[in-house]
Amino acid sequence: MLLHGHSPNQHTFNFMFSTCISISSLTIGQMIHTHFIKSGFQPDVFAATTLLDMYAKLGDLKCARYVFDEMSVRELPTWNAMMAGYTRFGDMEKALELFRLMPSRNVVSWTTIVSGYSQNKQYEKALELFLRMEREKDVIPNDVTLASVLPACANLGALEIGQRLKLAELPNPTP
Known part of the structure; x- marks a missing residue:
């Protein structure tokens, strides 16, 4: 895409974060996240949730939680993605803590x-x-x-x- 002179937009990054989950590549996901930041994008709730989900599904719960904590707006899918990350890797205590804090x-x-x-x-x-x-x-x-x-x-x-x-x-x- 970049080689052909096309700049990615926020939707492109969402797709790439999801693709990193599909190919199980945390390293590529981190590189894409870095490019996302350097491109000057401010993630909306959908992009931030997709990014959080990528980190959580690929086992980097520390980065997933950082993205979660930095979000000014969290919707139900955001909370659910973070809880699912914790449950997937056996941290039921943190998952339940989020469950209790959820507004709905x-x-x-x-x-x-x-x-x-x-x-x-x-x-x-x-x-x-x-x-x-x-x-x-x-x-x-x-x-x-x-x-x-x-x-x-x-x-x-x-x-x-x-x-x-x-x-x-x-x-x-x-x-």
Whole structure:
């Protein structure tokens, strides 16, 4: 692009940050981030979230958190991306800290933490949070949520809850 005299714009950088995730290249991502800064761009919330997500998915949680902390505006996907980064690498304490600080939550927020607990073999906490989620009025568990909590049910022997969840997954559940 640069060789042909075309300057990248903010959308180009968003695409390149996402591509770095696809090719699992933190080094190239860091170089692109440096070029982004040197080009004088100020990241909007979408670009900053994509950048944060790149760092988090590629294992540089320190840089991801720096981007997160420097953002003046954070939207739900921003919070969810940072929490997902922490859960992916087993830091449930920091993920839960962000979850508690969130101004609002959606099904992705709840599922990120439930899934994180299950993936990190903290089954009791996964089930406890899922049951708390069910009591929330503004959030409805989806298929990903159910798939995330079923391992907790299986490992804890919570047969009744597991059966109820399995029935909820069926197209026409019958008792």
